[in-house]
Amino acid sequence: MDFDKIIDRRGTNCVKWDMMEPLYGVSPEEGLAMWVADTDFAVPEVVSAKMLEMADHGIYGYENRESEYKGAIQWWMENRHGWRVDADAIFTTTGLVNGVGMCLDTFTDPGDGIVLFTPVYHAFAKVIRLAGREVVECQMVQENGAYSMDFAAYDAQMTGKEKMVILCSPHNPGGRVWSQDELQGVADFCKRHDLMLISDEIHHDLVFSGHKHLPMPVAVPEVIDRLIMLTAPSKTFNIAGLHTGQVIIPDEALRERFRRRMLAIYLQGNTAGETATIAAYSSEGAAYVDALVPYIEGNKALFDEAVNAIPGLKSMALQSTYLAWVDFSDTGMERAEFTRRVEQDAMIVANHGTTFGTGGETFLRFNLGTQRARVEEACARLARAFSDLQ
Numbered sequence: 001m002d003f004d005k006i007i008d009r010r011g012t013n014c015v016k017w018d019m020m021e022p023l024y025g026v027s028p029e030e031g032l033a034m035w036v037a038d039t040d041f042a043v044p045e046v047v048s049a050k051m052l053e054m055a056d057h058g059i060y061g062y063e064n065r066e067s068e069y070k071g072a073i074q075w076w077m078e079n080r081h082g083w084r085v086d087a088d089a090i091f092t093t094t095g096l097v098n099g100v101g102m103c104l105d106t107f108t109d110p111g112d113g114i115v116l117f118t119p120v121y122h123a124f125a126k127v128i129r130l131a132g133r134e135v136v137e138c139q140m141v142q143e144n145g146a147y148s149m150d151f152a153a154y155d156a157q158m159t160g161k162e163k164m165v166i167l168c169s170p171h172n173p174g175g176r177v178w179s180q181d182e183l184q185g186v187a188d189f190c191k192r193h194d195l196m197l198i199s200d201e202i203h204h205d206l207v208f209s210g211h212k213h214l215p216m217p218v219a220v221p222e223v224i225d226r227l228i229m230l231t232a233p234s235k236t237f238n239i240a241g242l243h244t245g246q247v248i249i250p251d252e253a254l255r256e257r258f259r260r261r262m263l264a265i266y267l268q269g270n271t272a273g274e275t276a277t278i279a280a281y282s283s284e285g286a287a288y289v290d291a292l293v294p295y296i297e298g299n300k301a302l303f304d305e306a307v308n309a310i311p312g313l314k315s316m317a318l319q320s321t322y323l324a325w326v327d328f329s330d331t332g333m334e335r336a337e338f339t340r341r342v343e344q345d346a347m348i349v350a351n352h353g354t355t356f357g358t359g360g361e362t363f364l365r366f367n368l369g370t371q372r373a374r375v376e377e378a379c380a381r382l383a384r385a386f387s388d389l390q
Contacts, residue, residue: 003295031347039369044288050279069274076281083215092269096245106261113162118357147174164196173325175318177211187223205236207320224250237280244273299368306379311389322369329362346381
């Protein structure tokens, strides 16, 4: 796989590139899109071939490939993550944000508190609020340049109206791969306060050398009576537009509640997404991931060296994902000023840290899931935009 090959996504109705100008005032002709969390890489050949085969068939009617689809998920989870999944535990939603919404709808009531360890993926808070639930922000702390959780402080925040925790594992945007002890801490916190636990593990395949992702039911099996797992091939294989994610529920009682709610609104998967998942979760897909992760790690090393050389800027040391989290606090600039320099001077569109909740105010998130030449260009642009600090 040639990850260096530039694929021009402009003019293809691509949100990441074609919405830069309407939303940020940055022309896609001159700007660099480093915000929306999909990559600029082609999918594995095995996925392309399977999708072309489906297209060439010429009929896109109702299909039933449940056994093959669930079997591919089971194979992937066991062989890549050491997690044995019961086929009956797997439900399909139209992506993981939809999965979060379904979990809120099934297991909580309007007015309930939903705990987030912030800063964290911005869609969580948005869906919680739209569902009429209350976001409870438990701010993480930085230790040695990485995030950690302060459960003693979080215990003191609880009022009794909290009903659920949503954990991002690995963490977006900080890139942490949580340790066994940290996952145990989350589980114990949930048990102390009788909270459901939603573990979003969508970035679980994109883990850098020297680190190992632990699925929650593998790390802390005693928590399965309150655990909902969210996974998807979308970030790993760049197929987010096919809107296919998995809600995996180990506990039979919780599973039955979720199944009834799914049936009540007749929520089902789609043939294109299931076809791509079957192809991706294969030995060929595994080979693609084994090449992709070192490439992203190389992008991250290049980006960190350049950004950390700019006085006042600090890129958090990622252990996973392709999303760099850069702190501008030591520049002494107001948020509007450092954001203006990135967007208008460097002409780079990155995610605003404020959208990730408390603790993200001085940050921007940069998507490094792109060709190395573009990462190099972004580094040069940032150096020029902040040249007066050097």
